[in-house]
Amino acid sequence: MxxxxxxxxxxxxxxxxxxxxxxxxxxxxxxxxxxxxxxxxxxxxxxxxxxxxxxxxxxxxxxxxxxxxxxxxxxxxxxxxxxxxxxxxxxxxxxxxxxxxxxxxxxxxxxxxxxxxxxxxxxxxxxxxxxxxxxxxxxNCGCEESFSYTVNGESEYTFFYTPAEDMDDALVVFTFAQSVEVSGLEGWDGNGQPERKIMDLEKCVEYSWTVTLEKNCSGNSPNSNVWTDFKVNGDSKRNENTPILKQSCN
Structure with missing residues (x-):
């Protein structure tokens, strides 16, 4: 109009x-x-x-x-x-x-x-x-839900999440591979696998978390998984643009 x-x-x-x-x-x-x-x-x-x-x-x-x-x-x-x-x-x-x-x-x-x-x-x-x-x-006319990440360096990553609706007491969960050393999520519940936090999320607001992940290479595999999933209230937000993160063991 x-x-x-x-x-x-x-x-x-x-x-x-x-x-x-x-x-x-x-x-x-x-x-x-x-x-x-x-x-x-x-x-x-x-x-x-x-x-x-x-x-x-x-x-x-x-x-x-x-x-x-x-x-x-x-x-x-x-x-x-x-x-x-x-x-x-x-x-x-x-x-x-x-x-x-x-x-x-x-x-x-x-x-x-x-x-x-x-x-x-x-x-x-x-x-x-x-x-x-x-x-x-x-x-605030609304937006589409989105999840992405950037690789900042050899072991530093920034994750971005934008919800499409308000969510009170949302359970936000990062899942990392076993034995990976995680830093940057101080105050979260967990011991690296996974990390959880209850948050009030506001629609169309972009949230970001920067973490450092140190791999734990074992066996003869050339690569080691370091991050595997991100969930909000039990729903995985991984997509074709956010594959599992790996680090080289060579």
Whole structure:
């Protein structure tokens, strides 16, 4: 759904009584009629009614006829967002911050990404008019569950998990191979195989854990498994992009 803000501007070309010389043009008398009839020109500011955090939001200004002045000059537009300073006890650093300024003949569009949900105060200006303030609501529109990891070095790994829904008292479990030395999960329950923790997980928030795993090579195998699974409430989150982690024994 789109939200539309309409502003009606009357446009007329008015020829005033004058005593123009022959060099500047013919004499226009007080009885002369305007050569162009007055028109009603709609002016439109368009943006999504629901804006999701983390997703670029489009803001478009449309003006079928320029409002900046005569001779069809481009119309200038501004979009400003009210931001708060670092000190919650003081408003000295609070104020509007320009996030977009541009101009165009009939329309201007730009986008902005809001990283946090909440209600924002913004204001905009079209042409030579004054600023108009509006409130904008940014929502957490949801996300897809994901699990991944990165290999940081020879024995260091970072695991990432993003839940698609809120989970209170979720049981989070890392499973490592037997005899592997695990560091980085201090405060978890377990002795390396596996490691468990009860957590309150918030939807669409990325959680990360960096661990160091030291292999225990035995036998004649050229490689040793070090990590085998990650589960939340008993459901494995391993996927085709997160195979079992191994370290070389050579």
């Amino acid at each position: 789109k939200k539309f803000l309409y502003f009606i501007f009357g446009l007329g070309i008015l020829y005033a009584c004058s005593t123009d010389t022959l060099e500047t043009g013919p004499l226009i008398t007080a009885d002369a009629k305007p050569s162009v009839e007055e028109e009603v020109i709609p002016e439109l500011f368009d943006y999504d009614e629901v804006i999701c955090m983390g997703v670029p939001a489009d803001f478009c200004f449309s003006f079928p006829q320029a409002t900046a002045g005569p001779k069809n000059k481009d119309t200038q537009v501004q979009l400003q967002l009210y931001v708060y300073g670092d000190d919650p006890q003081s408003d000295d650093d609070d104020g509007f911050q320009q996030i977009f300024k541009g101009e165009g003949g009939t329309s201007v569009c730009d986008s902005w990404t809001f990283e946090e949900e909440g209600t924002y105060l913004f204001r905009y200006k079209i042409g030579s008019g004054g600023f108009i303030e509006r409130n904008l609501t940014i929502e």
